[in-house]
Amino acid sequence: MSVELNYHDTGGEGTPLVVVHGLLGSADNWRSHVKQWQARRRVVAVDLRNHGRSPHAEGMSYREMAADLLALMDRLAIDKAHLLGHSMGGKVVISLARLSPQRVASLIVADIAPQAYGHGHDAIFAGLRHLQRGNPANRREADELLAEHVEERPVRLFLATNLERAESGGLALRIGLDQIEAGYPDIMQAPAGESAFDGPVLVLRGGKSHYVPDSALANLRDVLPNSRLVTLEEAGHWLHADQPEAFQAAVEEFLDSLEA
Known part of the structure; x- marks a missing residue:
């Protein structure tokens, strides 16, 4: 059963950009970025279950979290969206794209690969x-x-x-x-879904982060065959905080290229 997620919706026209935070984050972490992006597009920043101001519920599988996000899109009458996810949120948006590709205009995956990770928290x-x-x-x-x-x-x-x-x-x-x-063992697993998502994808990674090493790129391109990789050399895992202007510019350039 899906959870009714808390969210912040800037309103506006066109295909929305839905922003999904990582583990132990929240929509609040993205306020400065949302402020920049909302000048040009509708932005919906989401609190995942058990995070931010969203309800607490058992289960942290990517299938469950993707279902929550899809239910929110239904509630907001969003037929199709650009989905941006950081870390755990990146796996959530990849899961939604694999399970319901018709609802996804594009993916922006920030510093995560579609694979299982070792426990490190x-x-x-x-x-x-x-x-x-x-x-x-x-x-x-x-x-x-x-x-x-x-x-x-x-x-x-x-x-x-x-x-x-x-x-x-x-x-x-x-x-x-x-x-x-x-739910931590599920959080460390690969995204849900079996098929590749063949829509447009921007993968942003931090040059000082170990989350998307070169050894992960073959698997990444199997799951996201139309992905474009951009490395922010001076950024770590929280690349949107480490290099905010470069991060914003990369996202805008990618979305502009789809809407040209």
């Missing part, structure tokens, strides 16, 4: 659990709790975007951490 989950138990009164305390497990400050700042003011007056996580942890 143990410290992050440990930090979030420690934060949860610590009931921080403010963001300084929250950062200190996270720092006992997560060394990198940029990662801690990203994780802190999931904090909200609790009824008790302190800070609490708004994500469905239980459901995300239980």
